[in-house]
Amino acid sequence: MKLKNPTPINWKFSERAEQLQSSVIREILKVTSRPEVISFAGGLPSPETFPVERMQAAFDKVLATQGKSALQYGTSDGYAPLREFLANSLSTADCKITPDQILMVSGSQQGLDLLGKVLIDEGSKILVETPSYLGALQAFSVYQPEFVSVDTDEHGLIPSSVSAKGEGARLMYALPNFQNPTGRTMSLERRIELVEICARMGIPLIEDNPYGDLCYSGEPLPKMLNMNPDGVIYMGSFSKVLTPGIRLGYVVGPTKLIRKLEQAKQAADLHTSQLTQMAVYEVIKDGFLGEHIPTIRTFYARQCQVMLDALTKFFPAGVEWTKPEGGMFIWITLPAHIDSNELLDDAIKQNVAFVPGGPFYANNPAKNTMRLSFVTVSPERINEGVEKLGKLIQARL
């Protein structure tokens, strides 16, 4: 019954699809998945931190005791007990968050897509950091905005740049804690100033916070959400504090926005896995993250220090890098004439990989930058990889 020689379809993609590109990182990961490669390229958390047995026990319990409801269709807003738990966790003394301000999503990447869908028209001006998280640039670019890059320095985003450039913007996207890709953290003073400026200018402020709990010492800085819950959209994720492969995150915001996002979620995939939400609730409801997260902090802090020491030892003068106080990434700035794409070609020949910095810029990429992740590589191999990179940089000086 197969057609004989049908006319081939001349595929015509939508305008938004024509400009879609595969993430550079995912392309690099394909190249660097060989075990002999020392890869600082991934954005993956360390599987050493995954509480596998706890997850197993939770899925088992949910399926044994509530199997039919866990496997049936659920509501688009998400599993109510989990939203209630999160609402309580996010509330502060003077800022109560309620469950109806929360939408469960299939990983916070979906939150970015839904926010782009409901807030961005073609040509809308949107503000992003310089550099910014690649996955956000990718998600928003589908909706064809005009990206405006807000200035940053070693303390992260500079709020006065928002005043200068932000008139009429449809959103400001910021990742204030241990930013991907730079590892930088915004100071408390700047957070307050940014929240005030966005409120005054009527710009919805997206606070993306996948790494916030991974501070190496002390406690996380206050959330911008709690400074102005009517103007800040907060995004949380279980990927870095529990496990990423289950795809679970959440968006918190004013109910008017959350109800609109819920409609978009319904059209996009009806709802996020009911079973996954119930199992994660089972894992965390009695305070497990309070004991688990400190073990990740300690582990990542040690890994980070190993890499910082190696950089000091092996990288030549003229190279600069950030000293993160949490998270998973160090950002390298090479002398201006070195193109990190070319450096990557050299490095891959020697079985070392990283992510060139260019794709993290919405405008005017700084080609002499690169992102290193230190969480999935052993200390010995961190030293070996950094030494090789140091020699390759030296050779280009």
Added chain:
Amino acid sequence: MKLKNPTPINWKFSERAEQLQSSVIREILKVTSRPEVISFAGGLPSPETFPVERMQAAFDKVLATQGKSALQYGTSDGYAPLREFLANSLSTADCKITPDQILMVSGSQQGLDLLGKVLIDEGSKILVETPSYLGALQAFSVYQPEFVSVDTDEHGLIPSSVSAKGEGARLMYALPNFQNPTGRTMSLERRIELVEICARMGIPLIEDNPYGDLCYSGEPLPKMLNMNPDGVIYMGSFSKVLTPGIRLGYVVGPTKLIRKLEQAKQAADLHTSQLTQMAVYEVIKDGFLGEHIPTIRTFYARQCQVMLDALTKFFPAGVEWTKPEGGMFIWITLPAHIDSNELLDDAIKQNVAFVPGGPFYANNPAKNTMRLSFVTVSPERINEGVEKLGKLIQARL
């Protein structure tokens, strides 16, 4: 640190978001979730058919033996062994399907969203059946197409109507088996004709097939995919043959399209739960569906017959209905002057619910239609509910 009296955000949603509406069905379900309501409104499969213990054993085994990889980030195209399994299942003697023609998605609703995203520009002409699946209309409408309703009769879509109306269309969306909402099935002759016409006119043909395996007797009709794999986009789902709450489906098509959809998937949610894909593979890899699906068929066939008998017994002359040969739905056509929205108001007062037919039409809704689902209600209550509906209709004649 909370701002004092911040200026409230004047939320400005995107044009596409302004026209987003919550699904009528999901709104009705909220009203009818009270246990005393006899609801024929749901599109839910019966939880009696969920293989809970098998799912439990599969999640347990995957987490016990491959926990770390199941919980880590996965690839955007999906879990390779599962795609390979599906490729083999979908291949026929003269039409081999390969794993790189398959994209795993978070339920086939996501497939609809991604297809809309990459194929529809604002104002694009797209063809749908009369009536058509509400979730598809909802997913596509986000991308602001011009819907063109293709004519249908008791044998489903009429291919010659595609010739007449389809010039320049960007896609044709069809649900050929036990259609939602009508329960109708397209004949083999019409399938062949539709595939030929779409190929000749260069229109990508979407074959959505969530219910195809749920035929009450005989074997499913051949897939249009296998008649022209270069021009047909096939959508499959585990929601009706396994369980829906885990959100797992797949899109099959020419690799050029699938790679573009993969990029859109990456921007939308990176990938579908790795754990879920591995567990479902574990459940089905040794042929479980071959023994499980016949039990669903028998169960639904019996439920369907109970409702058909009740309709014959209790519905007055002048009312017509479809006689499905599979699936979950019966479609009712009332005398032209009866508005099923008004009938629903009466019915809810008597604790009976259904879905009015209007929202299933992209254009010119036939308000005298309604959809009844028979799979989640006991035979006694099917009789009771249909009797009440029959009296309410009689009262309006």
